[in-house]
Amino acid sequence: MHRLTLAQSNALIDAALAKGAELQLKPLTVTVHDAGGNLIACQRQDGASNMRVKLAGAKASGALALGVSSRTIGDMALDRPHFIAAVDTMADGGMVPAAGGVIVADADGTIVGAVGVTGDTSDNDEACALAGIAAIGLKPFN
Template sequence: MGQITLSQANAIIAGAFAKGAEARLNPLSVVVTDAGGHLIAFQRQDGASFGRAQIATGKAAGALAIGASSRRLGVMAEERPWFLGAFTASAPHPVIPAAGGVIVVDASGAFLGAVGVTGDTSDNDEAAALAGIAAAGLKAQG
């Protein structure tokens, strides 16, 4: 199985920040993790609050933990809050149930890692994550 390199992680972050600038989003924070949810790279734009690292990591790790984007976690929180509460209490990494966490896959669909973005609306965070993944020449889970 492959992995996201530091160079690719930095390209993802730069691409997400470029999308944020283009769309005039609030200051973003972007984390890139490996397939186990472990940090590869993180950057926080000027003006972003200090808690954004934990939020971005929680979005990325949550996506990896359930095998789908963190948007799905948000739906689960509405549909089955008792289940999500139990899941987050037992998860090895913090989990944030909101859009902005996207899984990065290889050509066969195997997980390479994830991207978590926070700072604007959840929909805009997710759009920035997707733009960053594309800018690095990688593929988001479909």
């Protein structure tokens, strides 16, 4: 599988956390996954609660599972709650219908992984995810 390297993943996390510091957000947790949804790297800041790695990870792996950002999954959940509830059960909890999970693509549009952020508002979480992706010269997919 063509995937984000560990060096890229660490740089992405550093940039996402730097964005959080700049915006003075609450303690954040950032996860980076390969295109198969498997974790490559994660960091949970001091003060972030117990389940935060799972939560960030489920934003990212859920995005990869359906091929759209977790923001879009949140919109789908408002339109068709029964559908997303069923898919979430299928994912065994590995999906969170709220912004902050973003698929990462290279210049060709090939999916190379995903990032998940949690800790502040969903909008702020997503802003940090996008800052991380931009910092390593890649693009969000969908």
